Amino acid sequence: MGSTPEGRESGARDRDSEGRARNARPRDGLGRPLPYDAQGVDRQPEGLVRTPPETVAEAQALLDAGKPFHAHEVFEDAWKSGPDEERTLWRGLAQLAVGLTHAARGNTTGGSRLLRRGAGAIEEWVAHTGRKRPHDLDLPGLARWARTLADDVEHGVTVDAGARAPGLRRA
Incomplete structure (x- = not known):
């Protein structure tokens, strides 16, 4: 298997610190995944409690x-x-x-x-x-x-x- 620019094994699933599947690829303004080495739009932090x-x-x-x-x-x-x-x-x-x-x-x-x-x-x-x-x-x-x-x-x-x-x- 090959590697991505960050050294991830291609085909391996992105996981968060707790082992849950999370897509770490950068995203464009409409949320579409971009290649790992592309500059994307900052994502919204998950799980924020707002008024x-x-x-x-x-x-x-x-x-x-x-x-x-x-x-x-x-x-x-x-x-x-x-x-x-x-x-x-x-x-x-x-x-x-x-x-x-x-x-x-x-x-x-x-x-x-x-x-x-x-x-x-x-x-x-x-x-x-x-x-x-x-x-x-x-x-x-x-x-x-x-x-x-x-x-x-x-x-x-x-x-x-x-x-x-x-x-x-x-x-």
Whole structure:
């Protein structure tokens, strides 16, 4: 077997310090893996517990910078660390970010499906809780944005992640 630039055996799985599989390859702004020796975009630290306003602000900054994959990681942390009653909300927001990621990568089917799935999740959460603007989030506006973008993606519109980033809060 050959070696990578870092001396890893090719074909060996990347592992973290606890032995869990982790892809250590650098990633581009849309989260796509790059060769080990390439310069990638800094990844979001995993497992951070943020307040909801910190989560929303960090995710919005990443979305505005055209990094929806990284925003999805921020939402995923909130989904995993937040209160049980908000998990569906944060998971839906993560799905919106991943849907935008896939749409920007040119994955029409995956992008539109995830955008619609995320919109459905946040609409379900609103219907269940009656809360349309938790943490100053514009959930009805986000659901409309996601469904409009899904329609555009299905009709062959090329997506620039930064240009099509949603505003998470009501303007």
